[in-house]
Amino acid sequence: MNNALEANSLSINRSGKPVLNDISFTVPAGEIYALLGGNGAGKSTTLLTFLGFLEAASGSVSVQGEQVNKNVKKAREAIAYLPEAATLYGHMSAYENLRYFLDLANAKASDSELNEALDSVALQTAARSQHMVTYSKGMRQKTAIALAILRDSPILLLDEPTSGLDPLAIDEFNRLARKLADQGRTILMVTHDVYGACQVADRIGLLRRGKLVGAFDRTEGEIDTETVHRAFAERAST
Ligand SMILES: Nc1ncnc2c1ncn2[C@@H]1O[C@H](COP(=O)(O)OP(=O)(O)O)[C@@H](O)[C@H]1O
Ligand SMILES: [Mg+2]
Structure with a gap:
C-alpha cells in the first residue's frame, strides 16, 4: 500500500x-x-x-x-490543515466563514455540501447562520473541522x-x-x-x-x- x-x-x-x-x-x-x-x-x-x-x-x-x-x-x-488554534471570524456566521475560507483556498462547495459537512460534525442547524462570536469553544472547533473536511x-x-x-x-x-x-x-x-x-x-x-x-x-x-x-x-x- x-x-x-x-x-x-x-x-x-x-x-x-x-x-x-x-x-x-x-x-x-x-x-x-x-x-x-x-x-x-x-x-x-x-x-x-x-x-x-x-x-x-x-x-x-x-x-x-x-x-x-x-x-x-x-x-x-x-493537504487540508486544521491548526491548533483555528481562527474563524466572530462577526461572521459558520456559513459565511466556510464560504470565505473555501474561496481563499480556491475550493468550491454548494449550500448542501456546507450543510452536509456541518451535519457531519453535528453543529446545530439553528446556530449555522448566527455570528460565531456567540459560539462555544466546541462549536467553533466543529466549524473548523467542517472547513478542513470541505477542502476535499x-x-x-x-x-x-x-x-x-x-x-x-x-x-x-x-x-x-x-x-x-x-x-x-x-x-x-x-x-x-x-x-x-x-x-x-x-x-x-x-x-x-x-x-x-x-x-x-x-x-x-x-x-x-x-x-x-x-x-x-x-x-x-x-
Ligand atoms: N515558534 C517557535 N520557536 C521556537 N521554539 C518553538 C516554537 N514553537 C514551539 N517551539 C518549541 O518546540 C517544542 C515543541 O513544540 P510543539 O511542537 O508546539 O509541541 P506540542 O505541539 O507537542 O505541544 C517546544 O519545546 C516549544 O517550546
Ligand atoms: Mg501543539
Missing part, C-alpha cells in the same frame, strides 16, 4: 534547540495515525514540517511519495481536533474520522488524549520530548487504552 505520509529520521531544530530527534513513521493511505504526546513534545512541529513551514536539520518528510522540500506547493495542495484534500493534518469538544462530540468526531478514512482519506492527527487516540487511530506514535518512544498498531488487535496510558504516564515521569 502507498504511504500518504512519511517521516524518515527527521530532526528539527527551533530557535537553535533540538525539538524533533530522529523520528520515523509512516501513514498508509486511508489510515488514521495519532501522534500522542504531552505539551511541548513536538506534535505541532511535526505537522508544520509536513506543510513545508520548517526545514529539517536532518532526515526528511514525504507527502504521497514525494519529499516535501522538493515540491512544497504539491505537498500543500494534497486526500490528506488531513489535524492539530488537537478534539480539544474543546465534550465526550459525545469526541465520539461524533471519531465516527466522522473513520468514515473519512473508509472513503480513502488519510488522517494524521495530534492529541494528548489517550482515550480518544485509542478509539480512533489505526496506529499511535508516542512522542516524548521530540523522540518517538512507543508505537501501537491496530492490526495486532484493538489498541488497548490501559497499555497506552501506562506507557504515556511512565514516559512522562522520567
Whole structure:
C-alpha cells in the first residue's frame, strides 16, 4: 500500500534547540495515525514540517511519495490543515466563514455540501447562520473541522481536533474520522488524549520530548487504552 505520509529520521531544530530527534513513521493511505504526546513534545512541529513551514536539520518528510522540500506547493495542495488554534471570524456566521475560507483556498462547495459537512460534525442547524462570536469553544472547533473536511484534500493534518469538544462530540468526531478514512482519506492527527487516540487511530506514535518512544498498531488487535496510558504516564515521569 502507498504511504500518504512519511517521516524518515527527521530532526528539527527551533530557535537553535533540538525539538524533533530522529523520528520515523509512516501513514498508509486511508489510515488514521495519532501522534500522542504531552505539551511541548513536538506534535505541532511535526505537522508544520509536513506543510513545508520548517526545514529539517536532518532526515526528511514525504507527502504521497514525494519529499516535501522538493515540491512544497504539491505537498500543500494534497493537504487540508486544521491548526491548533483555528481562527474563524466572530462577526461572521459558520456559513459565511466556510464560504470565505473555501474561496481563499480556491475550493468550491454548494449550500448542501456546507450543510452536509456541518451535519457531519453535528453543529446545530439553528446556530449555522448566527455570528460565531456567540459560539462555544466546541462549536467553533466543529466549524473548523467542517472547513478542513470541505477542502476535499486526500490528506488531513489535524492539530488537537478534539480539544474543546465534550465526550459525545469526541465520539461524533471519531465516527466522522473513520468514515473519512473508509472513503480513502488519510488522517494524521495530534492529541494528548489517550482515550480518544485509542478509539480512533489505526496506529499511535508516542512522542516524548521530540523522540518517538512507543508505537501501537491496530492490526495486532484493538489498541488497548490501559497499555497506552501506562506507557504515556511512565514516559512522562522520567
Ligand atoms: N515558534 C517557535 N520557536 C521556537 N521554539 C518553538 C516554537 N514553537 C514551539 N517551539 C518549541 O518546540 C517544542 C515543541 O513544540 P510543539 O511542537 O508546539 O509541541 P506540542 O505541539 O507537542 O505541544 C517546544 O519545546 C516549544 O517550546
Ligand atoms: Mg501543539
